[in-house]
Amino acid sequence: MRAFDYVRADSAEGAVRDAAGGAAFIAGGTNLIDLMKLEVMSPETLVDINRLAMNGIEDTADGGLRIGALVTNSDLANDSRVRRNWPVLSRALLAGASGQLRNKATTGGNLLQRTRCLYFYDRASACNKREPGTGCAAQEGFNRILAVLGTSEHCIATHPSDMAVAMRALGAEGRR
Amino acid sequence: METNLEINGTRHRLDIDPRTTLLDALRHHLGLTGSKKGCDHGQCGACTVIVNGRRINSCLTLACMHDGDEVTTIEGIGQPDNLSALQAAFVQEDGFQCGYCTPGQICSATAMLEEVRNGWPSHVTDDIASGAELTDAEISERMSGNLCRCAAYPNIVEAIRKAAEKSA
Amino acid sequence: MTEHFKMDAPATEHRLDDMAQGLVGAPLDRPEGPFKVTGTATYANEWQIEGMVHGIMVRSPGNSGRVVLANRDAVAAMPGVLAVIQDDRLLRNPAQGTADAAPIQGARHADYTGQLIAVVVAESFEQARHAAQSLTVVLESGKTVTVDPDTAAVEPQEGQAVDQGDLESAMRDAAHRVDVVYSTPSHSSSPMEPHASIATWDGDDLTLRGSYQMLKYNRNELADALGIHPDRVRIISPFVGGGFGSKLGLSPEAVAAAIAAQQLGRPVSVALTRPQVYEATMRRSETHQRVRLSADGDGRLTGLGHDARVSNLPGETFAEPVLQASHFLYAGSNRQMSLDLVRLHRMCAGSVRAPGEAVGVTVLENAMDELAHEIGIDPVALRLRNIPETDPESGKDFSSSRFREALESGAEAFGWADRPGLKERREGEWLIGYGMASAARINVLMESQARVTLLPDGTARVETDMTDIGTGTYAILGQIAGDMLGLPRDAVTVVLGDTGLPPAAGSGGSWGAASSGTSVYVACEAIRRQLAERLGVAEPDLMLKDGRATYANQTQALSDVLKGDEIAKLGHVTPGDTSKAVRQATFGAYFAEVAVHAATGETRVRRMHGSFAAGRILNAKTARSQCLGGMTFGIGIALTEEMAFDPRDGHVTNHNLAEYHIPVNADVPQLTVALLEERDDWANPLQAKGIGELGICGAAAAITNAIFNATGVRVRDYPATLDKVIAGM
């Protein structure tokens, strides 16, 4: 893991300002720290957004839900409205990772987590996603966990989020 | 980077490299080696600790992100001559062999039982709109973030069930 | 003061059955349990040593060539970095179990991707990790090398071949036959504690706090690697976070820590990262196995053929002994077996829990299931019909065998009679099937020593460099000493895991408990004789219980008998004629119920039972736990475990616990285990045999045979993942 500057954001605007250049937001950290340890991702500045008030789940006027980016996977899966009215979302979340990880993983981080392609994680391998233009080691490699549909000649990786599948099925949208 | 942690009821002030994970802060800087490192990537659960009441993998979080947080490690759950009900049940049911995954299992189970008490559903819960009974299948599913290569799993389930029944 | 005992004749006197204290066999809790559950047991990388610095090892990015550290100076100048070490003494790969000498050394040439070729040491762990990752490793003048077992050069292992009778004719003339090819992938031991060593030098004396299974060998391996006298080396391993074969022999981090600590004059800790554990310790070789079985109209085997191909790195002699139990498990007079070794530039192959039988018995048991189906008889009946009277190849007697009882009582306990017909049972989306398999593993006694001291206060201390890797050594040695000396369990202290103590057999090959237990027993017998002498009675007339000696209608506290003295005896056992005179093995049977999802092919193990006989059981609780562990390894082998090598450079692509799938809690039902009463007089004076590996030897076949019963699909290339099952449905 490369050295970085650590800053704790106290407002969304501040966070966005701090995040200019080679910075990354850190929420639960369960994906980012994993990748930083392997130096697959190496932000120069880490902007900790955990103290921002973005962990609410609110009813919307049209009968939907507005889910904060920092709502943890556990809190979302466990929300009584989600369990009652959108059980597929709870089920998808509960099918993923582990109890410990879900306690840390956030809604925003889960959507923005990187692929689990084994070659993306291995800095000794060519990978267009990690280093555009180097090639894709997965195509002739061990790729049992990768995509069979919707691939391109540059990359056959899948998005690993279980939650995202349910969100997609429910027609969720990202909003500011 | 200066960080204040409240660990097992005691306040610790640390001045460490921001790259230090909570796990390494415990093991390398505070001499609290009860929390184990099995993978360092969130895959095994050996490093499980309880932060502000919730179980997490201490290897995938930075110590500096926890300024002011309350951390409970295995050392805070019980001591050899003062075992918690779960710890005693693990000894009695042989819920371990080599013992390396064990502190993580026990921290995880301690918080897991609280999750069940609070009505959290799991992947194997039939009706997720209501709460769950603590069946063997529920215990196994909820404890699956804690790997045990010695495979004490059946005994771990037994230990957790017995400890939960006792405290109920 | 040394009592030497050589196992030359059967031990027909069952003394442990007569001891008044009654500890041996009882399901007692592990004495070290309270430390393990509170995080106060100290594992290798947990010693707090003043001035300690951290080393991280660096891998080779390729599989052949001269190693050049291109930016070595720049890395050496990074913050906190103390040294970048490339040294000819670093190990190319770990030592094989019981090697007793260094394996191939040399960090200047890479032979496989992932080989550990340097160590970077820094003040802090974070600095060392980043510096190690910053090192640019270049391989020069590498050759194109083979990483594919199907195209590699073959070396037949002559010593393993069997050619008895005429299998070809037997196959031709048989009423029923199967001729099948199965493959199993490489497996990783994946202990939960990564390999780690802390080295400290005091002048010329090295102390290594490591995580090892066989300390007396490891000490010699380390001394040999460093070119120093073994007397200068002490290894301490009181707690080992699992090994399963991967910590039998010295591994690369120990030598790296020792070299770095000497160079820097400071204590150095080197722990392998999880990917390094996968890439640079040991793998179980993949196997390619052909089994031929011929049977008469009644299902009696007339012939048995087993041919296997395994692999290893150039220069390594270990060849996965796939045929080990095929030699004696079943009758059949026409027998042909062979083992081929191919040379590959993949990481080193070595012992992973139950080398040989874990995969060899598994495939043989699949073939037996195929034969039972072919003949149309019950799989249990087929086994019962083919239990050999004596070893079918050597003609020697079995030392003891409860194979038949294990099959019969196991079937009863599981409810085998309720087995559904092929593809007959369905519950909603799930197809239900039952399967079974036999279990078999060779039994071995090894040289071992222990010192037992009866202290003036009437308590005792047992000391040996034996390890407890989760196997229950702390428990059983205390139980044996307690029984022999008439002491409650709490009055016996067991000290393990330090080469300063008498050298033991080590934990491996399932021989640890019986071998080290016998050394304790031998020492205790000598103490008993001395006590009897003091009291002027014949030793057999002395009854010891609860710290008191009873003899000739008198009773006296041991502390009074000792009168301030202590009695210390060193027990030393060596194997003898009984190792050769008979066939020694353990047997058992597994029964499994699976549910296979009709739409996805996903398999869940719903129930699994094992019945095992392994001589005297020393502690019913810890022995059962060993069986649970073995059966769970079987679930992994059957359904999920596979080291996936990159087809181009042979590196381990799934080198972590998220991608190499060991069973998790939810994959394992509440397994049941029955341990059958048995005494094996030929094994040792405890009449005990090894149980640490028996539970895995064939277990996977019970599950894949159940998948066949549920679905009619035979997956012949392990593991039976859902894609393979669904492809046949």
Ligand SMILES: Cc1cc2nc3c(=O)[nH]c(=O)nc-3n(C[C@H](O)[C@H](O)[C@H](O)COP(=O)(O)OP(=O)(O)OC[C@H]3O[C@@H](n4cnc5c(N)ncnc54)[C@H](O)[C@@H]3O)c2cc1C
């Ligand atoms: C062993 C293991 C198993 C797993 N198994 C599963 C599984 O089965 N199913 C599954 O779906 N997932 C799985 N995961 C992935 C896990 O769900 C993700 O790591 C997690 O959801 C990421 O959330 P986080 O808050 O920790 O993100 P972080 O690691 O904090 O961030 C991830 C990324 O999102 C960015 N980011 C985070 N929050 C914001 C924000 N508010 N605004 C802008 N950018 C943001 C970060 O900069 C970073 O690039 C697994 C992870 C591990 C380690």
Ligand code: SF4
């Ligand atoms: S599939 Fe995509 S992520 Fe994987 S190696 Fe190829 S480019 Fe990289």
Ligand code: FES
């Ligand atoms: S060490 Fe943290 S999950 Fe494995």
Ligand code: FES
């Ligand atoms: S007790 Fe050894 S890994 Fe769980």
